[in-house]
Amino acid sequence: MAGDVSLTNMPAYEVVDLLNRGTVSPFDCLEALEARITAVDGAVNALPTLCFDRARDQARRLMQLPLGNRGRLAGLPVPIKDLTDVAGVRTTYGSTIFAEYIPETSDILVETIEAEGGVIYAKSNTPEFGAGGNTFNEVFGATLNPWNTRLSAAGSSGGAAVALATGTAWVAQGSDLGGSLRNPASFCGVVGLRPSPGRVASNPGAKIDRLLGVKGPMGRSVEDTALLLDAMTGESPADPVSLPRSEGFLAAARSGWRPARVAFSADLGITPVDPEVASICRTAAARFSEMGVVVEEAHPDLSKAHDTFQVMRGVAFATSYAGLLERHRDKMKPEVVWNIEKGLSYSIADLVRAENDRAAMLRQMNLFFDSYDLLLCPATIVAAYPVGERYVKECAGHTFTNYVEWLAIAYAITLTTSPALSLPCGFTNDGRPVGLQIVGRPRSDGRVLAGARALELILNLRSVTPIDPRSPT
Structure with a gap:
């Protein structure tokens, strides 16, 4: 199957099974990805930095190990978001300040993935320092939505989501502070999971006890996403909030667990939502009732989310980037400044x-989950918007006051430390994907995955990607 592009259409867990049996090799996977990237990435700009020579070196090291002893990913290629250091690979953080930066060491997360048999072959595009829900920067330009290349892929893990949607990745690493895993997953018709803080160890950065920003997995299905989460988790003494590896998340996703009672809210009581998006998500949530699940409209009190998030996000940005602002103000986009x-x-x-x-x-939130197993709401308040608009400025007659306020339905959940997943749940009348956000009690990542997979099987949308980029006529 060397160079067989049809490999890129397969679920990640099936490819890992083939790798474990020796039916395909990591080199076959890399050849298939190279061919697919050549065919489609020029139209969407998801993976601007490639490192296939490094990937083949890693593949050779893995091939020296016996089959079955090559880690949870067994040689599966994985792209890394361009906010995360990979040793020897250009890592720009989407900023011209770091346009030619090549780190000498990898982030803890990258080391963890490679120890589990992941093969790093590319960096995925991101907005400058991950700021904003639209993936564009002055180093590489904009990443375009493959469902309609005039539209935004959201952000900040937009490159990762588009790589999944176009078949240039089986799974992808992203990160999330205000919805950066969930928003692009929703816009691109894939799955993105914001895990509980500490679940994935990574380099702490300036704020070592951070709980807002986390790294997490993306995939074209719940199972693929859970597979990558298994390869990302684990404790590290270098990350003081990291958690020990617990249950297998792929096993949890496949466990058959079903919620007894779920709550749905179209707006969490805090934000306008496009009526069509709200309707699609409400219809999808109601389908839990086909499993005998009680579905009720309810939400916890998150009315202080706007002020709280703005303060905590602002302090986090100041802690991380105030020094850069003093030296490089002219190289920073106005929203970051x-x-x-x-x-x-x-x-x-x-x-x-x-x-x-x-x-x-x-x-x-914890009191709320004494009554409900899961909370459901839209992952984003709109479907994909024109890529030339830097952010959503208005929704349902409401004008936002800044570039992140439109992300409240995601960042309100961030503040509670709850795991949250964006699941493809339908399409607008003009064909734009919509994601349903599935939220659980803090540290209930396995139940979120299981509940999402149960609904995914009913909605039957897991085979809609990968697609070739679609340019409107």
Whole structure:
């Protein structure tokens, strides 16, 4: 099957099975990906940096190990988001400040994936420093949505989502602070999971006890996403919030667990939502009833989410990038400059208020999950919008005050530390994908995956990708 592009249409878990049996080799997978990237990536710009020579070196090392002893991924190629360091590979963070930067060491996460048999072959595109829900930057340009290449792929893991949707990746690594795994998954018709904080160890950066930003998996199905999560998890002394490896998440996804009672909310009580998106998500959520699940409309009190997130995000940006702002203001996009300066302007009283309100939301979320097994809502409040618009400025008659407020339905969940997954659940009348956000109690990642897979089987949308990029006439 050397160079067989049809491999790229297969589920990741099936390819791993072939790798474990020796039916295909990691080299076969790399050849198939090279051919597919050549055929389609020029139209979407998902994987601007390739490192196939490095990937083949890793494949040779794996091939020296016996079959069955090559890790959970067994030689499956994986692209890494361009916010995450890979030793010897250009890593720009989407910024001209780091346009030619080549790190000497890899992030903990990359080391973990490679130890589990993942073969790194590409970096996926991201907005500058991962800021914003639209994947464009001054180094590589914009990543385009393959369902309609005039539209945004969302962000900040837009390159990862588009690679999955076009068949230039089987699984992909992303990250999420305000929805950066969930938003592009929703826009591109794939699955993105924001795991519980600490589930995936990574380099801490400037804020070592971070709970807002996490790294996580994406796939074309729930099972593929769970497969990559298994290869990403584990404790590291270098990451003080990292958790020990627990149950197998692919096994959890396949466990057959079903929720008894779920809640649906179109807006979590905090944001406008496009009526068509709300209707598609409500219809999808209601299909849980076909399994005998009670579906009710309800949500916890998240009314303080806007102020809390703005303060905590701003402080995080200031902590990470204030030094760069002093030296390189002229090289930073205006939204990043605004976010850093906003963070620097907050007082201790602002931070105390935000921390107290966040703690209250966490308590309310846990109380809510005493009554419901899962919370369902739209993953994004709109479907994909024109790529030339930097962010969503208006929805359902409401004008947003800044470039991240339109992401509230995702960042409200971020504040609670709950795991959350975007599952493809339907299409708008003009063919744009819509994702349903499935949320669980903190650290209930396995149940989120199991519930998502149960609904995925009913919705029967898991075979809609990969697609060739579609340019509107």
